Amino acid sequence: MTAAELVPKAGRREWFGLALLTLPLLVLAFDVSVLYLAAPQLTADLAPTAVQQLWILDIYGFLIAGFLVTMGSLGDRIGRRRLLLIGGAAFAAASVLAAFAPSAELLIAARALLGIAGATLMPSTLALISTMFVDPHQRRFAIAIWMTVFSAGVAVGPVVGGVMLELFWWGSVFLLAVPVMALLVALGPILLPEERGRSAGGWIDLPSSALSLATMLPLVYGFKESVAHGISVSSMTALGIGVGAGVLFVRRQRRLPDPMLDVSLFTRRVFVGAVALMLLGTIAINGVFYLVPQYLQLVRGVSALAAGLWMIPIAGVSVLASLCTPRLARQFGRRALLAGAGVLAAAGCLGLTFLEVDTALPILLVCVSLAVLGNTPTGVLGTDLVVSSAPPERAGSAAAITETAGEMGVGVGIALTGTLVAAVYQSTMADQLPATVPTEAAAAANEGVAAAESAARALPTEVGVALVDTARTAFTTGFAAAGYLGAALVACIVGLVLLVVPSDRGEGSDESGSAGEEEKSGARLEEPTS
Template sequence: MTSHHPSSTPIELPDTHLQQHAPRAGARAWAGLALLSLPTAMLGLDLTLLHLTLPALALDLQPTSTQALWIMDAYGFLIAGFLITMGTLGDRIGRRRLLLLGAVAFAAASVVAAFSTSATMLIAARAALGVAGATLMPSTLALISNLFPDPRQRALGIGIWATMWGVGYALGPVVGGLLLESFWWGSAFLIAVPVVALLLLLAPFLLPEYRARGTGRLDLASVVLSLAAMLPFVYGIKQIAKSGMEPGAIAAILVGVLFAWLFVRRQRRLADPLLDLGLFADRAFVVALIVLLFSLVAVGGTMLLVAQYLQLVAGHTSSVAGLWMGLAALAMIIGGTGAPLAARVIRPGFVVAGSLALSAVGYLMLTQLAQGTAGVLTAIAALALAYLGNGTVAALGTDLAVGAAPPEKAGSASAMTEMVQELGISLGIALLGSIAGALYHRTMKGSLPADLDAAASEAVSDSLWAASAIASELPAGLMAQAQAAFMTGLKGAALFSTASVAVLAVLSAVALRHIGTHARKV
């Protein structure tokens, strides 16, 4: 039975199903890919949807800076934490079935998020979105393999999938900003409802079902250990961002490291592990994951900071800021579609290295950003260069990582690339947000007027968006000081991104230079 002719009866395929003479998929498979592109773009969208709505959200829900960080990236961290588990679960109960169950849960959590009445409620809804989203990502990518048995068509399908995810998260601020202009901040979450409705309606006709045969049971202890490793580590990072190197934050990080060691130890002893550690023996696989992770760390945090700059420093409305960021996002599409074409004649490692070098130039431009409206064009040009490199990495990185793994381990490799991408965006928000926040606090420390009341002093010293919420109550000149402190933080984060992405460019050129062109896949 060809995978482009779906049936309500699950297909029982052997684990290794790459065929020498695989049939070419027809129009129904491409329609299925178009359908899968919708939840893929939606998942990327939700990672960055709140970038331009955060000031309005802060006015309504009054989150602390730590709560604001949790609101922004609880979604991405929980996706990353559950991806491998859900990918394994999909193989057991059916990939299409898991996709549809997760879609219903995602829509329900989106409605709760849209109508949240407190920061705690929104954090919980974002966490639920993360768990539900973790069912969608591995299912969409895995089903592409079922839709396209032919390796050449499958490579093209994976490239489109990666580009749609990248475009989704690049356009998140645009969509959020435009909706905020006419509706309330929660309206952005309701986009998921029609997308899920369309998926539920068409999936039974366009998507095949697949269940792997001969797999072991899901190891719940590994699931618990993986979460016990990630969540304390993330909590420690957030606490350091809020309160500095306090003992509780250091202890949380150490607990996360301990559980990570226990997780790795258990995987080595299992006959059917949750994560196949043998993949890490391949250098190209490891380098591709490193490049994916740290390039997304740089762009994830930068997107948030530029969005805040456009609104809180340059003074643009959310819709205008969204349009500026949407203009920069065009570079993501150029990178995502142009990179596979370039990789036909130039080695992929050199394509990635060249695009990352351009991104490093963009981050360097942000270190020279002027305060106020004068720096807007510079900020958008810099963000466009960052997007260009990220589009290239999104399109080629997945193919490089999955292609580096043997065929029988392609599923596990796919789950790892998805986890790294989700973790990279969220870690970037936390890490670069922490760097910018720490520099903001240090700059503002000692510069507050002695007669400023305690509540206003706490708001101004906490963050620029907290200061903006009470701007009318502040003494003359204090908002300008807060904006200058924010610019110091933004430039410090940009300097970190410049250095890290430049190192990635060199690493890609050296470590991936042996991988041949993709002309054979065209």
């Protein structure tokens, strides 16, 4: 009897359970974009200060990132289904509170609760998938569907949110979560198994949880500040505090007999390599995603709605690539697929280096789609490698690490790309700005294309046009430089793939390869129960 025959296959209940698990992910994907659409209406209604507006937008992401590790460990202890249902109910309650918030202060508090509740959802769903789908092929396909739903949600979120805002008030976008979470809470006990780790019944270590927050919150804040205002004393201080707290967190985990996060996971080559793959892939692709809407609106003069429509085909490519990844991995092997996909992604990034102010938009679409197409298998197979190389009793913690890598990848990717583009933009402006532009207008234009357009309105027509044209050229040059950065990151991904991803090809060899890696990493190979 082969190893593949010993692994139990998922049945109808598991596949219906997977459909249920995608629902909270869809809500989280919607939340990525709908609040930005609702911002003008809620600002007019609640009249928040500038600082309050930033907190309304940012506190949700801050607290999700800060509580991921804590919630992943808590799910291992009290049960992943139990934590998911509690988090779903809390998310629905906080959504109602946000929808009917009468003041900016209460809306900020509701968004904070949404962030904490949201941190329970993604690690719980991914940990449950890893235990419901033991067969490697089925698990990869389940993860692909899980990621596909998120990509689809990000794509259609602005459309759904726009319709809601056309028909109802700004709070209606928060109420989208309520029926979804009600369905999750009602059907979860029927379709989802309860699964706990070996620390079941224990409680989390509160100092460890505090150190986890003290690590993630300053890091996320530091990256956001670096993007918004450039590298500064405050952003570097925040990053330093985060790194210092992270060192203390790791030292404490090593001393505890039952740590909140099993840092021994990071002694496993496949686990560390998979996390690094996901981090690098997220950094590479989010840098591109960060720039595309800005290029469309600031350089090409496309409306926000039209820019969103241009992004839908790119999201469609991500959906298609996610669904095809498991089958291609089975046919060609994970290492060959990831390396080949990396070549495609690098080609797309290098194509962006030829970007001009007047480049045909379909060409831009093709280049970005190639980058997305080549990067998507990294997310699907990287996630699978992480959850399969961790012991089942630590599935929640492993899932939390996966999501934390994603959150950090978004922050680092935007920070790196934003810093690079800003540097190239300012350098190009200094070299190419016409001498006829007044000093004050030139200084204002250094802040970006939007600032240049604003400054140009106070200038004579010819001078103003020259200022805006130079700013658009400078931004495009920065975008092209980001293409080189993306290609370099993808090259690192390909090298890492060849180092850490096991060679496997075909159905039989894939099974043995996966089993071998699981045995090396200490994960168990379950046999079907009679």
